Amino acid sequence: MKNRCKALLTAAIALLIVVSFVYDARDARAEYGDVVLNNYSDAAGMRPVVFPHWFHRVRFRCKACHTDLGIKFKAGGNDINMVKIIDGQFCGACHNSTVAWSVENCELCHSGKPGTPTQVHHSTVNLVNPPASSAPAQARSRR
């Protein structure tokens, strides 16, 4: 019994080490330009937001959101929270049942793997500075 516990523990530790080494950013093959927003989500127990840039640029020119709505050209550089969205700022300018579906569809935005750091996918910046991996939740979502 004791031996078995020890073997299990060793296996678990080995697995953890393997998992942490095997992961690297190339495993994530999200669409070019997809933005993961995880300023608050993980801490609040929600999945991070995945913003599909491509979907929105089919429907809006850059100026509509980045100039008119004041969304900065920086992943995580906009202090977005649900109160602001409900009050009509940022995503809430459209996602309010007038232009696009409303905020009660939580999982359509909050659909990222837990622990995924804030980043623009396939951004050149990621090549130089890979997004930080801090949350312990990442261990289970990464492979």
Added chain:
Amino acid sequence: MNVRTLLGSAALLFTATLAPAAELPDGKALYGTYCAGCHASGAAGAPKVGDAAAWEKRTKKGIQTLYASALKGTGTMPARGGAGSLSDAQVMAIVNYMVGASHTSGSAAQPAPAEARAPAKAVPVEARVAPARTPDTGAGKTVYQMSCAACHTSGVAGAPKLGDTSAWASRVAQGMPALYARAIKGTGAMPPKGGNAGLPDTEVRAAVDFIVSQVRPAAAAAERTVVAAAAPAARSSDAPAAEQPRVTIARALEAPAAAAPALAARPPSGAGDPNAFNRLWSGSAQRNPPPLEDGIHDPASAGTSALQPPAASFDKLPRAMAGNYVNWVGALSARQIQPRWEVKAPGDPTVMDMNIVREVKGTMPDVVFPHKQHTEWLDCASCHPAIFVPQKGANRMSMASIVMGQGCGTCHGKVAFPISDCRLCHSRSKDAARTASGR
């Protein structure tokens, strides 16, 4: 081993565990919604769920063929049973459920155990799967189909695909005990025992054996040779030479079936095999993955399967060499997309047609910055003066700063076409003399 009990228990476990495993589509519920209309009553010649004889004929052709029929339609059945919104993984889960449910109630009509067949001349499809090594390989296939196929056939959630030699090579290299352990305890996105917690360890190992037998044609051939040599009708010493082509043929036969679902068409990543052609190249078929497979969407989120796959949108747009592999500027100028200028109204941009030429150091062609294409998407205040001071010579730029997200790199390399498309910016040749002098 009694194959029938094994099948029965596997099927039972499968139906019992599918519902709580949130990461897998619920085949039973989806079946009730989309497929029961025909498959419960047998309308229009549909094989009824529970009619073991009717299903046996179909399962004999291999689960891949079944998936392909369900995805593409067959006979009077429309593609995806007419429910175009179903994802490939959902359709496969439904097929898994229907096959499993039909086996449970079936008595005489189990799928013919592969080991019962002699490795005959014709090389039937199942003979390739079970080279009569142990009875477990046939059982392993059944377990695989019940509990593993939902992810490992299509590669959902980063699962290495069945038969993808290069994806499995690095895993097989770690040794079978390690593979067994990972399959039993779970790894990455894979839950313990593939989410089928009640599965005995022996059956998980059998499934792993089956999976490995699909990606080790050389090893399998060696095993077959041993089997052939040990068989009463022993072949002469040219057995290895005779075996090799057979394996090749068998794998060639497998190819169309494996390629049938669109999802399964992704080529091997090349990782693991040091001599793989284009070892580090991800391959064109890995472009624009659907949310379920893209590595950042959580397959356990209900929203993930509801999202539009990029390829559905991009198929209609002109292609490019990098980024989204979409020529966005071309799509806009051809009016294939009509993105709004204002949030709440279509609006019209104020287009300014003015090129700025920047002479660059080194041998690269000079950069031509076209205001025209940029003002189709942006207005002046989007870039000026925060990113670019609107004055000649006032903006210092280098590729290093662009890579780090400054200047052009604010968008290019993030969402606008990436910097690997060098010549889209560096587009005006220097005259020959200057280039030759190297200034």
